[in-house]
Amino acid sequence: MAEFSVVEMAMRQIDRGAEALKLSENQIRLLKCSKRILRTTFPVEMDDGTIRLFTGFRCQYSDIRGPTKGGVRYHPNVSEEEVIALAAWMTWKCALVDLPYGGAKGGVICDPLKLSERELEHITRRFTAEIMPILGPDKDIPAPDVFTTSKTMAWMMDTFSMFAGYTEPAVVTGKPEVLGGSKGRKEATGRGVAIITREFYRAQGKKLDGCTVIIQGFGNVGSHAALFLSLMGAKIIAVSDQNTGLIDKNGLNIQELMNCTDRNRCLEPYIGATHTKPDDIFDVKADILIPAALENQIRKDNADSFQVGAIVEGANGPVTPDADEILEQKGIHVIPDILANAGGVIVSHYEWAQALSGLYWEETEVNEKLEKKLVSSFNEVWRRSQNLKIPLRTAAYVVAIARILEVYKYRGIFP
Numbered sequence: 305m306a307e308f309s310v311v312e313m314a315m316r317q318i319d320r321g322a323e324a325l326k327l328s329e330n331q332i333r334l335l336k337c338s339k340r341i342l343r344t345t346f347p348v349e350m351d352d353g354t355i356r357l358f359t360g361f362r363c364q365y366s367d368i369r370g371p372t373k374g375g376v377r378y379h380p381n382v383s384e385e386e387v388i389a390l391a392a393w394m395t396w397k398c399a400l401v402d403l404p405y406g407g408a409k410g411g412v413i414c415d416p417l418k419l420s421e422r423e424l425e426h427i428t429r430r431f432t433a434e435i436m437p438i439l440g441p442d443k444d445i446p447a448p449d450v451f452t453t454s455k456t457m458a459w460m461m462d463t464f465s466m467f468a469g470y471t472e473p474a475v476v477t478g479k480p481e482v483l484g485g486s487k488g489r490k491e492a493t494g495r496g497v498a499i500i501t502r503e504f505y506r507a508q509g510k511k512l513d514g515c516t517v518i519i520q521g522f523g524n525v526g527s528h529a530a531l532f533l534s535l536m537g538a539k540i541i542a543v544s545d546q547n548t549g550l551i552d553k554n555g556l557n558i559q560e561l562m563n564c565t566d567r568n569r570c571l572e573p574y575i576g577a578t579h580t581k582p583d584d585i586f587d588v589k590a591d592i593l594i595p596a597a598l599e600n601q602i603r604k605d606n607a608d609s610f611q612v613g614a615i616v617e618g619a620n621g622p623v624t625p626d627a628d629e630i631l632e633q634k635g636i637h638v639i640p641d642i643l644a645n646a647g648g649v650i651v652s653h654y655e656w657a658q659a660l661s662g663l664y665w666e667e668t669e670v671n672e673k674l675e676k677k678l679v680s681s682f683n684e685v686w687r688r689s690q691n692l693k694i695p696l697r698t699a700a701y702v703v704a705i706a707r708i709l710e711v712y713k714y715r716g717i718f719p
């Protein structure tokens with residue numbers, strides 16, 4: 305059971321950053337202002353001829369630093385609260401890694417695993433049409449998130465283009481390469497999680513070689529984080545998806561697991577590891593835990609039981625503020641989401657820039673730029689954390705908040 309709503313969580317995190325920066329009430333008010341939310345309910349004809357109603361949201365939390373940017377999620381637990389919190393986190397993330405974006409998030413309440421491809425396409429196209437007035441390459445640019453993919457982005461891009469009357473590849477990121485998607489975007493978030501983990505180890509004078517890792521969630525972020533960490537020499541000893549946990553203390557074969565999820569959309573049919581309930585992987589002792597599924601996974605009621613050295617947040621909001629305090633007391637470092645999973649939005653920014661310019665980059669160029677950006681962002685957060693003797697999350701908020709308030713200083717408050 306959650307001790308906070310996700311919005312309260314996001315606001316508590318801002319409070320900790322604000323405290324470290326000794327901000328005024330006025331400054332805090334600016335940071336806690338969620339600019340706009342569009343809620344829509346729309347009908348979709350299902351494959352069997354019945355008409356079902358779906359509800360979706362798009363929140364644009366802040367556009368003070370540029371057009372808003374953020375994913376679209378399809379999940380039964382999507383809510384107005386959740387998209388506001390996720391849009392707030394996108395705002396701090398884009399500021400932290402210094403992208404010219406504000407933050408947004410969207411979602412539709414549905415269970416995509418129980419829908420056909422045609423039904424998903426119709427939901428996507430109708431949802432895009434409903435939020436059309438606030439979308440656009442200079443307004444708000446969606447990307448994939450939980451249970452949405454490059455195919456979802458292709459449908460969104462096509463729907464937007466049909467209404468606009470011209471082809472607009474810059475309206476979404478994370479689309480297929482043939483539509484102007486960036487090389488390296490699919491892997492970028494997981495690659496970033498691995499790079500940040502490596503830098504965290506390096507900052508402490510340690511190596512990733514041979515260290516053990518548990519990963520919750522084996523979708524886009526979790527599977528690619530597993531792949532790149534294993535290529536860096538780490539041993540992935542447990543993974544889960546929403547129905548299955550897999551444990552192998554000798555190390556799982558990540559490429560085989562990815563082949564399994566590509567074929568079956570789940571881990572369940574995989575043979576060659578101990579099968580458990582998803583949350584049982586939390587009982588495994590390891591050097592690193594990467595939650596890469598949903599928010600609110602590590603809470604006051606379970607934080608004390610983890611036997612890991614560090615938690616790297618692949619997902620957005622997996623650790624609650626109360627759990628943060630417990631983990632801090634236990635000496636478990638938490639590398640915050642707005643830094644650890646920023647690789648995705650960084651390469652989304654490259655994709656947007658490529659689409660706007662019509663010039664496309666080689667994968668090595670994308671990956672080199674990503675690496676450079678993440679390493680410098682990590683160093684900045686690490687330095688703040690060491691100098692001010694504050695946890696990494698607070699340090700990340702200090703950097704992000706300072707950048708946002710600097711923009712307010714010059715732009716002022718309209719009118």
Ligand code: NAD
Pocket residue numbers: 448449450451452493520521522523524525526544545546547582583596597598599618619620645646648649
């Ligand atoms: P995805 O849909 O590709 O994968 C989600 C995975 O989580 C699936 O394997 C699913 O089965 C699993 N899952 C769901 N509930 C679970 C549970 N209770 N226990 C264990 N596993 C569970 O989604 P994704 O794109 O990988 O996103 C995962 C997280 O990363 C989300 O919090 C998302 O906001 C965040 N994120 C994604 C990106 C991106 O580029 N896709 C970027 C930044 C952050």
